[in-house]
Amino acid sequence: MSFVSESDSGLTQSFPVSIASPSDYVALLKPRVMSLVLFTALTGVLIAPLHVNPVIGFASLLAIAAGAGASGALNMWYDADIDALMRRTRKRPIPAGRMLKEDALGFGLVLAVLSVMTLGIVANWLAAALLGFTIFFYVVVYTMWLKRSTPQNIVIGGAAGALPPIVGYAAVTGEISLASIALFAIIFVWTPPHFWALALVKAEEYGRAGIPMLPNVKGADRTRRDILLYTLLLVPLGLTPWLIGFASLAYGIFASALGGLMLLFSARVYFNRTGPKADRCAMQLFAFSILYLFLLFAEIASERVMAILHLNMPW
């Protein structure tokens, strides 16, 4: 990251110069997280009862995605020190030494302001304010405050990841509705079992980095119990889109089946507490939880697309 030049006195001097490539800036956006945000925000757009111009809808989603990317960049700027201590994150652009910390900060701030302003101009200012709040919540409340201070970090911080459907819905309607709050609630309650499953396996790494994840602070048994409790809450919450009336009975049956599987994976984590099988069960729950959320939202989104296209469904 540095190069050597000769100063007036003839002595060598080091200057920090970035060797970051565009792909490093893309990595800074956390593309995988961004894709999940984009997908859940799209579902929020689709459940809105109003027609939206496709160009406006696309631009709104782009702004929401950019806002999520800005959050990721600012998170990597602040967490560069602990990212360097964990195997999962040490290859990120800043800890790997390819990017200067201040470059990531500048990139994140510019992108945050641009994304919020763009959403305000393209859609409306309620959606823009919600996007701004989401970025603030993720960066300041979660990253800077909760993450390093409480084992409930991802429970409260999960609100930031759950907000995109509300932002998407507000971008179309200018309002917040029970339907968008239901989607928020599903993601909010889904977040703890998802991350704690990973934390059970990566407890040592989190401990080394000094992050107080639940398994490190309260122990693996308490974490397993809480995973099961949150999953028991998640399964009925997954049915609310059908109960409220913006998803079909087919969705209700589908969500019940997926919820049953989610419960099964959580129960396996609860009962298998030692050895390689325990880690395997936790990683299986982690992987399935991603599929669970994706399939629930995909079902809602596809039903809405079919309704918009006036396609008759067999139910």
Next chain:
Amino acid sequence: MKTDNKMRGLVLTPEQQKSRRQRNVAIALAIGCFVLLFYVVTIAKLGPGVLSRPL
């Protein structure tokens, strides 16, 4: 020798030059896309009335 060093200023390594060039191209593309996005959104928002408004 002193004057030569002053004139040369900061000398980037080939790797730094390459990454800077790539970043410049990426910034240019991003700005171009941003301008295009606002152009298309303006047309979409104002529709056919884009030219028939009081100046």
